Amino acid sequence: MKLISGVISPFSSHMRFVNEKESAEFIEQFSDVPIVNIGSKISPYTSISTDYETGFSELFDHFVNVHHFRNILLIRGPEYHASSEKRMHIYREQLEKYDIPFDPDLVLYSDLKKRSAKQELERFLSDKNKPIDAVITINDNQALGVVEACQELGIKVPQDLAVVGSMDTLEGAFSEPPLTSIREPLFELGRAAAIEIIAQIEGQPPLDEVKIPTSLVIRESCGCNTQEFSRHQTPNNGLRDTGKQAVFDDTHNHIVHVIAQHKGAISNELVECALASFHQALESNDYADLLMLLKQNLDDSLESDDVLFWLEVASKFQINALRYLELSSNPAKLTTFIAALTTLKNRIEQTAIKFQSFETEYYLNYFRAIV
Numbered sequence: 100m101k102l103i104s105g106v107i108s109p110f111s112s113h114m115r116f117v118n119e120k121e122s123a124e125f126i127e128q129f130s131d132v133p134i135v136n137i138g139s140k141i142s143p144y145t146s147i148s149t150d151y152e153t154g155f156s157e158l159f160d161h162f163v164n165v166h167h168f169r170n171i172l173l174i175r176g177p178e179y180h181a182s183s184e185k186r187m188h189i190y191r192e193q194l195e196k197y198d199i200p201f202d203p204d205l206v207l208y209s210d211l212k213k214r215s216a217k218q219e220l221e222r223f224l225s226d227k228n229k230p231i232d233a234v235i236t237i238n239d240n241q242a243l244g245v246v247e248a249c250q251e252l253g254i255k256v257p258q259d260l261a262v263v264g265s266m267d268t269l270e271g272a273f274s275e276p277p278l279t280s281i282r283e284p285l286f287e288l289g290r291a292a293a294i295e296i297i298a299q300i301e302g303q304p305p306l307d308e309v310k311i312p313t314s315l316v317i318r319e320s321c322g323c324n325t326q327e328f329s330r331h332q333t334p335n336n337g338l339r340d341t342g343k344q345a346v347f348d349d350t351h352n353h354i355v356h357v358i359a360q361h362k363g364a365i366s367n368e369l370v371e372c373a374l375a376s377f378h379q380a381l382e383s384n385d386y387a388d389l390l391m392l393l394k395q396n397l398d399d400s401l402e403s404d405d406v407l408f409w410l411e412v413a414s415k416f417q418i419n420a421l422r423y424l425e426l427s428s429n430p431a432k433l434t435t436f437i438a439a440l441t442t443l444k445n446r447i448e449q450t451a452i453k454f455q456s457f458e459t460e461y462y463l464n465y466f467r468a469i470v
Contacts, residue, residue, distance in 0.1 A: 105133040105296040110141060122179075133299035135292045139181030145305045147292045151186050154281035154313030158235070158263060159193040161315060166261065166322050168232035172205045172223070174216050174241050183237055190235070204229060209241060216241035217248040224252065232261060233321070239264035239271035242278050246320070257322040267316050269441060272421055273434070277318035284311040286414075343426055347378050350419050357411050365408055369396060377416055381423055386436035389416075393440070397447045406447065413444050 106129045110122065126134065126141065134144040162168040173190050176183035187206065194201050204227055207219040216236060236242040242264030249256050256262050256276060264271050264280040271278035291309050299305050317323050351374055358365050373392060380389040393413055400406040417440050424430045424437075 103129070103132055104300050105135070107135045107137065107292045107296050109137040110139065133296055133305065135296045135299070137288050137292050139185070140308060145295055145299070146308045147288050147295065148185075148308060148310050149182065149283055149288065150310040150312045151182070151281070152189050152192075154265075154283075154315055155186070155189045155193055157315035158281060159197060161317065161321065162233055162261075163197045166232070168261065169199055170205070170230050170232045171199070172207065172231045172234045174207045174209050174219060174234060174236045174245065176211055176237055177208065180211075186237055202229070205231065211238055211240060213240045213244035213247070215244070217244035220245050220248045221252070224248075234260065234262050236262070236264050238266050239268040239278055239280055242271060242280070242320070243274055246274065246276075246278075257320050261321045263321055269417075269421070269437070272318065272424075273438075274320075276320045279318045279321035279323070280316050282314050282316045284313065287311050343381070343423070346381070346419050346423050346426070350374065350377060350415055353415050354412055357408065357415075365405065370412075373412060380436070381420070381427075381433075384427070384429055384432050386432060386439075390436065390439055390443070394443055397443065401447065401450060410444060410447065413440060413447075417441065417444070 110126060122141070126136075126144070136144050136146045138146075138148060140146045140148065159171075162171060171194070173187065175187055190206075191201055204223075207216075207223055209215040209219045220234065234242075234245050236245060242262050245262050246256050248254075249260055249262070254260050262278070264278045265283060266285070267280040267282035271280050288311055291311060295306060295309065354370060354374065358367075358370065373389075373396065376389045376392050380386045393409070393416070397406065397409050397413065400409050417437060420433060420437050420440070424433055427433050
């Protein structure tokens, strides 16, 4: 009996310590079913990839035109890490665009962990006598390692050295200083992969590649005062400049879209109540009732597929509450709410493991943790 109808995997992450031939041999064992790869282009399979060029373009424009940086160091991943190769190529293109000479000494190879990036920067600062204005890393873990190294060496971030991460994690957002980061559309990658694999299983011809754009999230580690910058920068497609109503509208529209895709019977009354409570909590800066309501809905849905829906609602509230921080005049309570909501989500996810049969869609929700 055929047990597997299709395979979705971030093969570039799994294969980062092996060469191209070994990678191809591993993937070949699944070749009798549709394959969708997340994170890199592996022919002849469909790839759902992150368009790093959009985020890097915004970042270099910001570095050069706002901060006037010219000496920009890149900490990338291992040699065979496909997304690092992509970003290395884009990094060189951006240097050329702004007439900045490429210096191979300003590219450091690291694994994806905080400790490794810390060690590589320490080694660079010890061995090379070259000035640097800014460090770009390929995830927030690496960026936090860079910040830690700087703190131990007496280098002030961002006054002496700007640091930028990638993936826009909560840990980075709440670090000191808060990390400027390239936001990667991790949930959207998983969603696009699910749609494509289902289409292929149903007999539709495979797409070659689907690209999902990145964007720059500006905080303080690049040298910006976030509130000052958000008042003076030019409009863009993010939520930073469009005000509170845009946060509410984005939350509402996203959840309506999720309801339309959900296979369970979601109570519209409960959803409207949750949305109204989210709106009221942000306006009043009082989050106790909202947290209690989310806890009730998550607990009540634990033994059904509806828990996936309410976890998605909680995730959207979490993300947009984080964006709302930049608009809040008193962010301390909101920060506490985001931390409490993160703790609640983690508890529910771990408890749900005991009840769920783990259909494919459940795993896809969590590709953001491994891509």
